[in-house]
Amino acid sequence: MSAENLILIGVAIVAILGAIGAFAIAFKRSQPEKDPLEGLSEETRRADRSMAGVRVEPIVTTSDAVAEDEEATTVEVEAEPEPEPEDEDEEEPEAVEVVRETRVVEVTTEEAGVSRRQFFNRALAATFGAFLALFGVDSLAFLWPKVTGGFGADIDAGPVSDLSAQAVTADGSIIPVFIPEARAYIVPAPTSLSAQYEGKSVEGGGLMALFQRCVHLGCRVPWCAPSQGFECPCHGSKYNSIGEYFAGPAPRNLDRFVVEVVGGRFIIKTGTILETPRAPTLSVNYPQGPSCIGAIAEE
Ligand code: FES
Incomplete structure (x- = not known):
């Protein structure tokens, strides 16, 4: 297996x-938080007015109700202004005294619901x-193709004898x-390999495997039978x-694959692509006939 894999x-x-760690953190944070005042006395709990999960409810009662409730705490008393009697014969309305009481109600974390901070964390x-x-x-x-045998894996191209017979005509x-x-493309290898291919396992059973992709900008390079070479229609590169x-x-040069012959079958190792510099001298004569494409962009 290569270092890249x-x-x-x-x-x-x-x-x-x-991902597992992130979900574990999210799960932990979704659990109910422990009561921070657990173990404290009732007096301490009441003294702590800044604790989370405390709701303050204003309650308005009359003075009669306050008298009945001994535990109620009177915070503010507002008296209605006594109206001026317009007529002494009329019966004066009974004054109503409004007492505002503040009561602290402790709620659990379930009752308080999810806080904004918890929501953003989750x-x-x-x-x-x-x-x-x-x-x-x-x-x-x-990585899946390497497991299933697609491009990137070792591909069995067939018996060497059959491939050789197909690649060279009568x-x-x-x-x-x-x-x-x-x-x-599987092509016949020359009898004498260039030094730049020596020891790189790019030939097997007299055959070589060339990557179809043009090394300029990636077009698929078709074969040109008249010239006996590969000619790229995109920008005119020729091989x-x-x-x-x-x-x-x-x-x-066109890139090529490492190959091997196993049991008489030609195996192309498409997980290993070999790049080589422009050949100083051609191992096979080219062109051997007219070109298939027009004017080329010579460099
Ligand atoms: S892609 Fe082949 S010559 Fe540009």
Whole structure:
């Protein structure tokens, strides 16, 4: 497994652990808080008017009601101004004395509900957890093809003998075999490999596997039978039959995959892409006929 894959797996694990931690914090904060006045005397509780979860209710009663309630505390007394008697014969209305009483009612955390601070803490933890979970899932999705055998895994292209027969026609001209799962062209390797490929396992059973993507800006590079090379229609880069740079804005040869032959079958390791600089001399002659594209953007 490459270092890049190990890093991605590590990031995914960290992201998943982070998401679990965020949810654990959110769960802990959602639990009822312990009564901060637990164990204190009733007098101390009453003295603490700044505690959370205390609701102050104004109550208005008449003086008669106050007299009946010995525990009520009189805070403020407002007396209605005595009206001027207009007529001595009329019966004077009885004066009403209004007494305002303040009563402190202690409520539990369940009755007080979720505070604004708790709400924001939970929302923040949930958002962070969702982000980390999404990141972890995306990382695993990126690695998934390596598990299921798609691009990025080792791909069995078939028997070497069959591929060799398909890649070279009776008259000796080349027709690359395209393997869609590997996004690769299989082409015959030259009898003498360039020094820049030595020891890099890019040849097996007399075949090579070239990445279909142009190294300039990523267009798929089609095969041109008349010239016996790959010619990019986007900006005119040209490569010979084994992907060595010939012309155009491409900065290097076509990329290629590490390959091996196992039990007579050609295996393309699409998880390992090899980049090589422009070949100083071509290993295979190019062009061998007319080009398939028009004027090229020579660099
Ligand atoms: S993408 Fe192929 S030459 Fe630009």
